[in-house]
Amino acid sequence: MEQAVFDAVVGLLEGGVPLGDVSIERIARTAGVGKATIYRRWSGKEDLLVELVRSIEPPDPELPGTSVRDDLVMLLEFMRRRGLAKRTSALLRNMFAQMQAHPRLWEHYHRTAIEPRRRRGIEVLERGVATGEVRADLDLDLVNDLFIGPLLLRTVLQPDADLSPDFPARVADTILDGVRPRP
Template identity: 90%
Template sequence: MSLADGENHGAPGAPGPAPARRRPADPAAPATDDGATPGSGAPTVPGPGAVPGREACAEGAARRGRPRSEAAERAIFDAVIGLMEGGVPLGDISIERIARTAGVGKATIYRRWSGKEDLLVELIRSVEPPDPELPGTSVRDDLVMLLEFMRRRGLAKRSSALLRNMFAQMQAHPRLWDQYRRTAIEPRRRLGLQVLERGVASGEVRADLDLELVHDLFVGPLLLRTVLQPDADLAPDFPARVADTVLDGVRPRN
């Protein structure tokens, strides 16, 4: 301690050393409900092997989330991954169990997510490729971009045991599947329909067609090859071939 902090070396009768000052806690780091600060020694649970996309968990959460402690979020996601790698079914993964495994308090989790379904959906979306940013140059370009996102998502699912495991179990949990459908599937479908509506307005798509059906014609081949035929070819040119084939049939007739 320096003299400026009140230490008087060798002076008779001088008061003892001033008590050490504590550094103030970082106000940006949310404390857990048991007083711990995420990232200050809370254990994470590594899985028995590398999980494709684990680094993307933290990156995806940072893209979509509120200001958060990256260390706490990584510990929570790693806890879920570790539990699933250990064979724990989704139905047995509770907020209490996640908090205990991650070494954080339940309040730390509830400050970030409204419940287990919200947490699991964000974990899935953080491992998936990010939603596409459409170029807007033409309806064809936008459709190819949307289909390319589906292709990359299919490839990610093929290479990630975590995604395969979660999707295999999700439909047996209606609340979880409904949350994923509302927050991921439906927004992507609305985006595709908006592109087709723009195509009608620009004269690139016939106005007398059922756009819901036309949309299904575009995404159907990608869904077939990523869900029903997971070993089927997903070549880089596949999205463009699908877009051109379907557009050939839906363009205005001369």
């Protein structure tokens, strides 16, 4: 049932139906299921669409926990793979563009997908402070933004820019050079 519902949404969007016109009723009709079946699984359209996007995105990585650098490289590699997926998936590009035009949907995605990922990066940096790999006098929200910024720049604002496999390590090493404790 879940796949039939996802396929229905994808079919509607690929068929040119604007996100605002995709209703639970229309999804149910297209999937050949009842609205109640959808509501038993998802509380509403926002939950359904966010889960659909999350199902298309690569899964969040398991962090090795061997060092702050290794964990940050892993998180940045995840962002790089997501960026590459968005570049090659017309559906993902379309969904993200339309989601931003629907504040409730974008807020839901932000709260359930983006914020947990941001929190994870900050937790890695907090661990770095505790282990002495990152200076304690830094604003870790800002430092986290410094790590994420280059990946967002190259996936959102400069989609033709280099996203080579070594890019996450280069970003991590460059920024860690500036945030390590000073002798």
